[in-house]
Amino acid sequence: AFPLTIKTQDPDEIVHFLELIEPVFGGINLEDIATPKCFCILEKAKERLNIPVWHDDQQGTATVVLAGLINALKIVGKKISDVKITLIGAGAANIKTADVLELAGAKPDNMIIVDSKGILHPLRKDAEELKKENPWKYKWMIKSNAEGRVGGIAEALEGADVVIAASKPGPGVIKKDWIKKMADDPIVFALANPIPEIWPWEAKEAGARIVATGRSDFPNQINNSLGFPAIFRGVLDVRARTVTDEMCVAAAEAIAEYAEKKGIHEEYIIPTMDEWEVYPYEAVAAALQSIKQGVARVKLSRGELWER
Numbered sequence: 001a002f003p004l005t006i007k008t009q010d011p012d013e014i015v016h017f018l019e020l021i022e023p024v025f026g027g028i029n030l031e032d033i034a035t036p037k038c039f040c041i042l043e044k045a046k047e048r049l050n051i052p053v054w055h056d057d058q059q060g061t062a063t064v065v066l067a068g069l070i071n072a073l074k075i076v077g078k079k080i081s082d083v084k085i086t087l088i089g090a091g092a093a094n095i096k097t098a099d100v101l102e103l104a105g106a107k108p109d110n111m112i113i114v115d116s117k118g119i120l121h122p123l124r125k126d127a128e129e130l131k132k133e134n135p136w137k138y139k140w141m142i143k144s145n146a147e148g149r150v151g152g153i154a155e156a157l158e159g160a161d162v163v164i165a166a167s168k169p170g171p172g173v174i175k176k177d178w179i180k181k182m183a184d185d186p187i188v189f190a191l192a193n194p195i196p197e198i199w200p201w202e203a204k205e206a207g208a209r210i211v212a213t214g215r216s217d218f219p220n221q222i223n224n225s226l227g228f229p230a231i232f233r234g235v236l237d238v239r240a241r242t243v244t245d246e247m248c249v250a251a252a253e254a255i256a257e258y259a260e261k262k263g264i265h266e267e268y269i270i271p272t273m274d275e276w277e278v279y280p281y282e283a284v285a286a287a288l289q290s291i292k293q294g295v296a297r298v299k300l301s302r303g304e305l306w307e308r
Contacts, residue, residue: 001029011037015044018053026236027052027243029228035091036134052235052243058096060224063231063248064270065097065164065189066104067255068222071269072210074260076185078161080105084183086160088153088174088197089167090115090137096245097164098140104249109146112156119156121145154178162187165197173197179206188212191222210266219267226271227251230279234286237308238296247289254278254285280306 006017018028028051033041038055045053054060073080085106087094090113102108113120120141124130130138149155157163157178163186167173170190174197179186188208190196193215200211200218212220231251235243258278259271271278284305290296300308 003031009037011040011044014041015048018045019048022049022051025051026239027054027232029232030055032057033092035095036136038092039095039134039136046242050241052232052240054228054232054243055092055096056224056228057092059100059231059243059245059248060228061093061166061191061222062097062100062245063227063252064222064224064255065093065191066100066249066252067226067259068189068212068220068270069101069162069164069187070104070252070256071259071264072162072187072212075264075266075269076161076187076209078185081107082110083161084110084112084159085162085164086156087111087113088156088163088165090120090140091166093166093191094164095136095140097166098144100245100248100252103245104252108140108143111140111144112149112160113140113144114153114156118152119145119149121148121150123148154181157182159183160186162189164189164191166191167197168192169195170197171195171199171202174203176202176206179203179208182207185209189222210269212269216272220269221272222270223273225273226255226278227282230282231286233279234283234305235290237283237305238287238290238298238300240287240290241295241297243286244289244293244295246293247286250285250289251282254281257281 042055158181161183169192186208187210188203189212190198191214196213203211212222258281287305291299
């Protein structure tokens with residue numbers, strides 16, 4: 001792998017550039033592209049290219065968030081289809097996380113998304129503007145928040161079972177008093193770096209049962225590096241034509257299963273990046289899903305993939 005820095009910020013030019021270089025590569029990772037441009041580039045690249053194009057801030061983050069959530073929900077004894085999930089931040093990470101959570105069984109009606117202007121709901125003044133400028137976010141403005149809740153983070157957290165924050169560094173973005181108003185045994189993913197939206201010990205003092213952050217010096221690090229290398233290895237092994245959200249779900253389930261076999265608890269819901277043995281699990285899962293979805297050029301058995 002090697003980086004290609006290009007002298008344009010125009011989405012159409014970027015996609016055209018990807019088309020021109022496609023014969024050189026087995027796959028392409030997009031890095032650090034702002035919202036909503038990142039959604040547009042990824043979508044068009046997937047349509048036009050016949051190799052996997054991946055945006056780590058979107059699909060990588062969503063995969064690892066889902067993996068952690070699968071095991072966190074097992075510990076608290078709740079089902080993904082039943083829980084109320086609040087997502088704080090509506091950029092690349094959380095919009096794709098919402099897509100992947102829905103695919104994994106979460107109900108859009110039970111999800112509330114908060115951006116810098118407050119809770120997303122269809123009656124917001126900027127709805128028409130958002131429909132034109134950022135249809136990916138607008139889709140969630142319409143699909144989520146069935147009860148029509150308004151306000152900000154405080155209102156969005158009332159009665160929530162899970163909060164997934166991928167917003168601005170804290171502390172104090174999420175307040176202890178707001179965690180206290182969540183449902184029983186709340187799950188708090190505060191993923192901003194370098195300082196999470198709320199310190200883990202503050203979230204615990206406020207009643208959080210499980211806390212994850214984006215940092216390696218706290219338990220339960222949610223880091224997209226746990227997803228990206230292995231998923232790419234899997235799709236390259238079968239020469240897949242694309243990376244789908246279903247592959248992200250399959251990889252997340254493999255990550256969660258690996259941790260569960262080792263023994264999950266409040267401070268270990270997901271493997272660390274040092275546990276290299278998880279990567280083959282995940283690569284095989286992504287490859288098998290590629291074959292299942294008919295986008296693999298090479299069809300290998302589970303055993304053959306493990307051998308590789």
